[in-house]
Amino acid sequence: MATSCAQTLALQSNSSGLNRFKEKLVAKLLSFYDEQSLIDVTFEVSNPTAVVPAHRLILAAASPYFENLFNGEQGNNPDIEMNDIDSDIFERLITFCYTGEALITVNNVGAMLKGALILQLDDVINSCVDCLMTNIKEHTLQAAYTLERETQCERLKQKLIEYEIKNFIEISRRVEFLSFDVEKLQRILESDNLNITREEDAYDAIKRWFNYDVPARQEQLPILIACLRLTQFDADFLWTHIQPLPGCELLALQPISWIREPAARTRVNMRFTEPRATCEKTFLALCHSEMNKNLVQYNKAEDKWQEYASLEIDYTYYCMILKDDNLIFIGGCKSGITSNIVRSLNIRNKTWENFPAMKQARCGLCVVALDDKIYAIGGLEDKKVLSSVERYTPSDGWESVSSLIVERYKARAVTLNNKIYIVGGKNTNGDLKLVECYNPGSNTWTSCADMTKCRDFPFVKVHKGHIYVLDTYSAKSRQSVERYDPQRNTWSKICCLNADWARIAGMSLDNKLWFIGRPKSDDWSSVSVYDEANDRWVKKCSFSNVNGYFRCIVPVALLSSK
Known part of the structure; x- marks a missing residue:
């Protein structure tokens, strides 16, 4: 009989007749609840003491908690005591079982969440968490952390992690951050969407967390360092900051090999080799004219430079x-x-x-x-x-x-x-x-x-543990380039760069050395990348002329979209 009813409902699921029937049925159920008609169970709730009448079938259909309760030993009792939920919250949640709506406010959201978790009302749990996150502010974040610890609510935990990923810089400076457990911090640091503009921000946060309790966290430190996009640091940073950390020697050596030996990358077992999605980088230059000075940025998608800001x-x-x-x-x-x-x-x-x-x-x-x-x-x-x-x-x-x-x-x-x-x-x-x-x-x-x-x-750039130097201007048609080895304290000439001068030059991006220069007779800047294995410059593309006095590489996320 039940199967026959289910099949009939499935066949009629798109019919307007069925929708009218459902509306009438719900309206009648609500009238039974309001009039306390055909009541077959009564809950005795404390704080303050109250009696809440209901219908077993409705509650069992709305909540696995009530379904299990009524199928258990006290399922046939006409009166059931509830001691874990305040009477006002319990009555609101019972009303939800009939109406599908719960009155959740900033003042009652904590109690509503605790009650909904007990009664296994997933829709109310989701609404409570959404209310918390919508109204979260600096002074309410601590309350949210406390509520998550008390309830162990998985959805709240996940939403807080999403919030922490989005607001990582601010969160990492709060005192609560120092008490994050390693599993929570690992989940945050692994995210490709971690809202930082440079990988050093994540490293600085780890060091702050580690220094808070060094003896207890020495064994956990390598777990977190491994979450960094280590190939985004230069070899100098890896040697001086990562390698000395306890248990992190191998974690430093692997990305150094990956950076310095491109041909061997397939043999280096690296967990992360690409930058985070939030750390995509672009060129930024300050350009002079007789009338004004502009900051311009390179738009990779359109392959062109565009004004970012006009400066006085x-x-x-x-x-x-x-x-x-x-x-x-x-x-x-x-x-x-x-x-x-x-x-x-x-x-x-x-x-x-x-x-x-x-x-x-x-x-x-x-x-x-x-x-x-x-x-x-x-x-x-x-x-x-x-x-x-x-x-x-x-x-x-x-x-x-x-x-x-x-x-x-x-x-x-x-x-x-x-x-x-x-x-x-x-x-x-x-x-x-x-x-x-x-x-x-x-x-x-x-x-x-x-x-x-x-x-x-001159223009000077550090790249893979060496210092590269070329002139700003050259009287000849090819730029003289030389490289300094600090270990040997020696300079050596490398392949000349085919450009009359380079006003925007010497940038290390994607573990490659880039130079941008413009021949005197051309209105386009040529971009060359140094091929270390063959000691030659490879022309990549051309940009429309940018007379840039200052040049740098910045994360795209750092630049305003306005």
């Missing part, structure tokens, strides 16, 4: 550095007067902020960031060539450190192996091929091997 900058010969979400403009010259001004442009929201001024006015300086510190090196103060160096930290502002051995301006500096290398430039004696290395641990500069030629305002 009324001074020149400043130096810029990308740090976190900010382009920091340091020093410069205005109306012939050297400046010590420091300003920061947040490239996500395109707003300016003033930083503390340097101790000394500088133009034509070079700037690098190392261990969250910014170094301003050399330059000119009016017509005086400087050897002085100063360092900025948010806590201490600008402070002087050891001066260069040889004063210079229009030089370039990079970081490698936790040290700073300054290359070329010029002083009153002319163009320089001198190279110096700064050790922040001992606060000393030492001389390195000279380049093979003098270079004024």
Whole structure:
């Protein structure tokens, strides 16, 4: 008989007649409930004491909890005690069994969720979790964490993880983050959608979590480090930051081999080799014209450059550095007067902020960031060539450190192996091929091997543990390129780059070295990638001309879509 009824309903499922029948049936059931007619079970609920009448068949159909209850030992009892749910919440949930609607508010959502979990009302559970997540704010997040621990609600746990993935930077700075268990943190870090703009953000969060309780978390640290996209770090970072961590030696060696030996990648067992979806990167350049200055970005999908922001900058010969979400403009010259001004442009929201001024006015300086510190090196103060160096930290502002051995301006500096290398430039004696290395641990500069030629305002890039250098301008038709090996303290010439000059140059992207240059007679910039195995430059594509003074690679997610 039951089978026959089910088949009849299936055949009529799309008929308007069946829909009318269902509406009438539900209306009649509600009237029975309101009038307490044909009641066959009564619940005695405490806090406060109340009596809630109902119909067994309706509750059993709505909830596996009631179905099991009524089929159990006390299933035939006309009166059943309920001690785990407050009477008001219980009555609301019984009403849901009849109407399919539950009145959930910010004030009662916790109690409603606990009651729905007991009564196994999945639709109410989902509605409670949605209500929690819709109204979650900084001051209510702690309450959500507490509720998840008390209820062990799997859907709430999953929604919180989705929230943590989406708001990872903010969450990782909260005190609650330090108490995350390793399984939870692993689920978050494994996500390809982790909302970070650079892989270092995830590494910094792991270190903060690890340092909170080092003895208890040493064995767990490699589990989390393995969740990082290790091939997105350069070899220098892997050697200095990952390899020294307990249990992480092999985790550092594998990506170093993957980076340095492309031909051997099929033999390297790496869990993650691609960047996260949120960490796709693009080119960003600052371009000058007589009228204004623009930030432009490369649109990979359309293979073209487009304006990102128009900037009002009324001074020149400043130096810029990308740090976190900010382009920091340091020093410069205005109306012939050297400046010590420091300003920061947040490239996500395109707003300016003033930083503390340097101790000394500088133009034509070079700037690098190392261990969250910014170094301003050399330059000119009016017509005086400087050897002085100063360092900025948010806590201490600008402070002087050891001066260069040889004063210079229009030089370039990079970081490698936790040290700073300054290359070329010029002083009153002319163009320089001198190279110096700064050790922040001992606060000393030492001389390195000279380049093979003098270079004024060169382009310099660290790639796979070496320093690559080429001139900004070249009088010849081919750019001279050389490479420094810090282990051997030697320079060697490599294949020349076929470009008259390169205003946007020397970027390491996708573990390859890219140079962008433009011949004097052409309006297009050519893009070349260095083939290390064959010591040759391979032309990849051309961009419409971008006269870029400053160039960098930034995560796409960092750039505003507005």
